[in-house]
Each structure stands twice: as C-alpha cells, then as structure tokens.
Amino acid sequence: MRTKPLHKLDLRGLKCPLPVLKTRKLLGSLAHGDRVEVACTDPLSVIDLPNLLRETGDTLEARAEADGAWLFTIRKGSAA
Numbered sequence: 001m002r003t004k005p006l007h008k009l010d011l012r013g014l015k016c017p018l019p020v021l022k023t024r025k026l027l028g029s030l031a032h033g034d035r036v037e038v039a040c041t042d043p044l045s046v047i048d049l050p051n052l053l054r055e056t057g058d059t060l061e062a063r064a065e066a067d068g069a070w071l072f073t074i075r076k077g078s079a080a
Contacts, residue, residue, distance in 0.1 A: 007036040012069050016044045020052050023074075027058055030076040035061070038072040045070055 009026055011019045019040045026036060038049065046063070049072050053060050062073040 006073075007034065009036055009038045011045075012039055012041045014040070015042050016048060018042075019045050020048045023049060024052060024056070027056060027074070027076055032076055032078045034076045036074050036076070038074065039069045040072070041069050045072075049074075 007026065007030070009023060011022055014022070019038070019042050023036075023038050030036065038045075040049070042048075050060055053074065057077040059075040059077060060072060061075050062071075064071045
C-alpha cells in the first residue's frame with residue numbers, strides 16, 4: 001500500500017482566523033486520503049482547527065506541541 005504524501009503548512013505567527021482559513025483552503029485542494037501537517041502558534045488553533053474538521057469531515061490524526069508550536073496532522077476525508 002502506498003502512503004499518501006504529507007503536505008506541510010507553516011502558519012506560525014498568524015492569528016485567528018487566518019490559520020483556519022488557510023487550512024480550509026488547502027484542504028479544499030487535496031484529494032481524499034491526502035495528509036497535511038499544520039504548524040500554528042495561535043493558542044486558539046487548538047480549539048478552532050478541530051472545530052473546522054468537524055465541519056469539513058476531515059480527520060485529526062495527531063496533535064503535538066514542539067518548538068513553541070502546535071502540530072496538527074490532518075487526513076483529508078471524502079468529498080461531502
């Protein structure tokens with residue numbers, strides 16, 4: 001089985017609502033099963049990104065904190 005590539009989206013330094021808007025835009029361009037790692041420093045991203053994914057039907061696979069940023073690994077779901 002081939003693993004889908006992991007896209008990277010560096011949103012460090014951006015404040016709400018930009019991390020959510022930019023993540024939504026990228027997710028809209030991905031194919032089902034694609035993965036993206038989003039790096040954010042905005043404290044609200046830990047609330048806003050999971051809420052976005054509930055709306056879009058995409059999956060939060062992992063959330064971690066490293067080097068002063070939150071890292072979210074997201075898998076694109078099927079088209080609604």
